[in-house]
Amino acid sequence: MSWEKVFFALLIFPGLLYAVPTAWLMLWLERKFRARMQGRIGPPFYQPFFDFVKLMAKRRVLRPSFDSIFMMGLPLVSVSAGLLALALLPISSDSRGFAGDLVLLVAFLEVPSLCSVLAGFASRSIFGQVGATREAILSITYNLPFLTAIVALAYSAQSLRLVDIAASPAGGVRALAVLTICLCLPVKLRINPFSVSNAEQEIYSGPATEFSGPQLAMWELAHGLEWVALTGLVVCLGLTFRTGTWIGDFAIYTSLSLVLVILLTILATGTARLKIQQAARFYWRWGMGLSLVALILGVFPDIERFIR
Amino acid sequence: MRLIKKLVSMARRRSPWLFHLNTGGCNGCDIEFSACLAPRYDVEQAGILLVGSPRHADILCVTGPVTRGTRAALETIYAQMPEPKVVVALGNCPATCDVFAGSPAIEGPLDRILPVDVYVPGCPPRPHDLIKGVAQAVAILADQQPRDRRIIEGVNQ
């Protein structure tokens, strides 16, 4: 990968210049569609952008200096991790990637939730701490099926490159693995029924409770970027074909991500929040079950052939 | 620079986040306040969001006369809100204590404790009056008018 390509991927597409407006668009779409399904009008489309600007323009409340390093630093780390993860996605057919970029991507995708845990503890508020604890427990529960699914994918494609996985033939393994990743999306995005770590009625906004102004704006942005990155990941891994042209890939990728946002919103609007034990049970039972089947099929491809 | 200022003012006008505080009222205003979230009024159409933490809020909506038990919490919460912030007194209780005036358990009215920017009269005000009051508070938030000038102007209508 040449330097120009890296910069292009980081700063223009699918990095900063593309991802930030898309993040706002997705945040808006989620709110708007939820409002419509509840019989309301909902916010205008520029809402997340103006929320961001307003929060950036807020004056800061003074806090101890050690805390403020953490509280400013963590959201920024979270935002950059989201951007880096996006830059690795094999959206177009001419993207190359490098050996082992799958591992890096998984690591980057985990950074926002890690930051969130750290932020919760750094904020020294009891609600932040409870939120952080819940986030940590949840991350254990969903990461097992998530990682198993990734391993199954990598094994069946015999490669740790995202491009190879995306180009591998469609089959039972891939479908099951992508389905497992889809199952992990609501909890990774902290939406209903798994919005346990930011349950407003129980612990305010969880880890973000003590954040205000620009720091909160960064959290919101990081959250939006998570939406873009995770839906993008599912689309990239699930899509078995590429159009060949840059424009076509871009259009398919964006529209499918938005469809995924709408599907997730429907799920979030139609459910109540579960408790952490129930969420954990769900992931251990269904998530693990699905991903283990995928892994077994991936390791022993003969079984799949036999079933057919 | 002027462009940024304009943008910020626009953003403040379009995304006011409210923190709601009942300082010991009878609940009436609070119910009407939550009715504003309901489909019929839907304050989200104006970008208004009800937040759970005072650190996220721009506008402090106070209902109820300030009782002895709530005064300390009220002051803490006001201090936790980042500038710029405005205070809206919803209903007659925070403005004048209404029926509870003269009770030894009341510390209010609110303007004895915090600077109040907008008063919304009513017992309780109708949801649309609440929203109108918040809209006026938003205008103050966006323009950052000096407080004493507003007092001279008196009624806005």
Place this chain on the structure above:
Amino acid sequence: MNIFSVLLKNLRMGPATLRFPEEVPYPKGFHGPVKIHTEKCICCGMCAYVCVSGAVRVAEHKDNCEWVYSPGLCTFCGKCVSVCPVEALHMAAKSAPSYFNTKALDEVHLVPYSPCPECGRPTPPVREVLRAKAFKGVAPNVLVKSLICQRCRQKDSQRALVSIQVKGEPPPSRSDK
């Protein structure tokens, strides 16, 4: 009914929201701020007596009566309107506007006193409605007396008492037609 069918129904029906600044119409008989017809008021102070929060205050002066109302104190219960004997009060069909200064909405109305037909001193007005109500079936020669001031009325009663003692005549009573 499944929750998803509710969601679908909401999507199909469209939002039930009123767009700003559209408002829910005020119903007939809405309890808005209290308004006074000073030409009907008889300065009886009933409204101030039943007002729980002191939003309505009545102060008597030498030649007029001051009726003060502050919407900021009002509970909009409508008690003052329902006890007013001459229907001088009514409630506006629109709520009060929001304000920036606590004294901004206070209303002060002066009810002028009319001169007493006998001595000319300012006296609280007596309206036709009240005369029709309170002095129903009273002889016309007594009805005239309903307009006179308190002091003249006292004098009148004293005179009547004296006349009973001196002449043995019965005083004019209500049952006379």
Place this chain on the structure above:
Amino acid sequence: MSFTIPIGPYHPALEEPCKVQVICEGEIVQDVSLSVKYNFRGVEWLAERRNYHQAIALVERVCGICSNVHALTFCNALEGLAGLTVPERAQYIRTIMVELERLTSHALWAGIAAEVMGFQTLFMTCFAMREQLMDLLETISGNRIHYGMNCIGGVTRDLANPEAVRITVRRVRQTVTDQLIPLFTEDKTIHARCSGIGQMTKEQAVAWGAVGPTARASGLTEDIRQTSPYAAYNQLEFKVPVETSGDVFARVVVRLLEMVESCHIVEQALDQIPPGPIHHGPIFVEIPRGEAVARAEAPRGELFYYVSSDGTDIPCRVKIRTPSFVNLPTVRLMMLQANLADVPLINASIDPCYSCTSR
């Protein structure tokens, strides 16, 4: 790791200030302490310094959700003291108002409970339905909350348009039976959150003195409307819904069924309402020396008023016992060994009204 989590005095799940101090071991609640001092405004103290007419408007402002039943019970006590007979029509209007208020209160509660469970859509559905009732109440009384309908010896406003009431009530009943009841009872995530949470047996309910829907969800059949009827309840027929499982889900079911029953009562009352005066006569009534007590079934349970008079126009003593006051201690019982995530839900399940409790 054991830590103390203060829920309140200001919390997104609470409309009002209240402090639930939860001592947790991990996510499991070990101990709970409640503090309700925040709303104390001294209403009883103020009522002893206001005349009877002012006191009616004052006691309405004890609580914004069940204001009408406060005024009604206070008037009932005063009428008992003065020996007044309230005209039939006024009694029926009072009954209709109280039942409509119960409907709005339960709709509000259902919405808040859904919101506490994180089910925003259901909150919106409940509040959309509630708006119809609020409109109706506004056309009847002129106010959306604090109706100011009751006065000593009758009501202040007549029921101008009974047809509008009937139409709205029919629509509300349809929404409740077609949408709310299936949604609350059949949705899997709601079941997962409500079933088996916050258990209280019948014996415990008796021992802790629970009243209203909280007690009826545990199998008690106590309802003041049936055991000692006031207003026009003795001429109306209605069932009292009772559940036996005693968990949060049972309380949900009891309240939803009560809403249907309330619609039924209003429709009956509209059928039977006689013509006639709405007030017994003179506005100003002399309240003789003596004491009186009145009870009523508020949306949350038994409401109790004690009024003592010395013959002047100012009450000597007004004592109010509100349903939430007796229901709140049961919260501790139900919360022990519960999950932290269940704490707001259990708290909401008794429909606590702190402004009633601490006044």
